[in-house]
Amino acid sequence: MYDIILNLFNIWFFLEPDSYDFTIFKFSFTTKPNEKDLKFPHKIICVTLSRMKNLMIIRHAKSDWDAPFGDFERPLLQRGILDANLVAKNVAKIPHNALIWSSSAKRASQTARIFAATFSYDESKIIFKDKLYTFEGAALEKIIKSCDDSVDCLVVFGHNEAITDFVNKFGDIFIDNVTTSGFVTITFDTNEWKNIQKGKTTKIIFPRDLRP
Numbered sequence: 001m002y003d004i005i006l007n008l009f010n011i012w013f014f015l016e017p018d019s020y021d022f023t024i025f026k027f028s029f030t031t032k033p034n035e036k037d038l039k040f041p042h043k044i045i046c047v048t049l050s051r052m053k054n055l056m057i058i059r060h061a062k063s064d065w066d067a068p069f070g071d072f073e074r075p076l077l078q079r080g081i082l083d084a085n086l087v088a089k090n091v092a093k094i095p096h097n098a099l100i101w102s103s104s105a106k107r108a109s110q111t112a113r114i115f116a117a118t119f120s121y122d123e124s125k126i127i128f129k130d131k132l133y134t135f136e137g138a139a140l141e142k143i144i145k146s147c148d149d150s151v152d153c154l155v156v157f158g159h160n161e162a163i164t165d166f167v168n169k170f171g172d173i174f175i176d177n178v179t180t181s182g183f184v185t186i187t188f189d190t191n192e193w194k195n196i197q198k199g200k201t202t203k204i205i206f207p208r209d210l211r212p
Contacts, residue, residue, distance in 0.1 A: 053188040053196060055144065055170075056094065056155040058087075058115065059163050062180040063107040072133065076110045083181040083207035084111050088118035090205055091183060095153045100125065101143075102157035103132035111181070112157040132158050137165025147193040154193075171201035181207045 061080030069075070076084070094100075100121060102112035109128055116123050131143050140162040147154050164178045171186045178184060185203040188196045 051152055051191055053190055053193055054095075054153045055186045055188070055196075055199075056091075056098075056153070057163055057167060057178075057184050057186070058111065058155070058157050059160055059178045059180055059182045060103070060105070060108040060111045060157060061114070069106075072105050075106050080107070080111075080180060081114065084114040085118065086207055086210050087181045087183050087205050088115040090210055091115075092118075094119050094121065094155060097151075098153040098155055099127070099147070099151045100155045100157070101127050101129055101132060101147075103134075103159060104128045104130045105133045105159070108132070108157045108159065115155075115157070132156065135159055135162050137162050137169060140166050141169070145194045145196065149192050151193075167201070170196060170199050172198060173201040173204065175204065179206045179208065 061076050061084040063074045063080060064077045065074070067074055098121075100112060100116060102108050109126075112126055112128075113123055115121075116126055129143065131139070134140055134143075140156075140158060144154065144156065144166075160178060163182075163184075164175060167175055167178060167184045167186065170188075171184065175184065183203070183205040184201065186199040187202050188199040190196055
């Protein structure tokens with residue numbers, strides 16, 4: 001009876017940071033729902049429910065260019081540490097079943113640990129990937145698409161220009177430059193990471209927007 005469904009109307013539910021313990025879903029109605037339908041969903045003839053893929057992508061915090069190290073080992077500046085904490089506290093939470101990936105570069109791994117501490121996320125569960133030490137959007141896309149489909153929320157710490165290229169290709173809001181400690185969330189209408197296409201940019205947070 002319900003093998004073929006024409007979804008004419010979609011209602012999207014995007015959760016605020018304080019509700020990130022829940023999975024984002026999309027409800028699809030075969031007919032346009034009215035206010036009464038939404039109050040009494042059991043009266044709707046057919047509703048399809050599909051899981052969404054949610055990507056939180058963060059550029060590493062501001063690093064110390066004067067440090068006597070190579071690029072990979074460059075640490076964060078004090079300002080970078082402050083900015084990372086500022087943004088992390090504004091985000092406040094991630095889903096309890098989220099997966100965190102980070103570039104192995106020191107400035108990215110330090111940033112990931114700052115966010116994890118704020119999220120009360122077990123630092124030992126962070127997966128550090130050498131391949132995320134990339135500045136190419138295509139390389140970043142390939143890594144994200146390799147994520148296991150059992151993961152509904154992926155959190156990635158990486159580098160520019162890869163991040164800015166990625167969020168402009170896959171998000172629906174143009175961002176001229178994802179700043180250091182910049183946080184962007186994109187939600188994808190798919191069950192498979194390998195099939196992500198243009199998604200919906202649901203949150204953008206830059207440190208400059210949070211400073212007094």
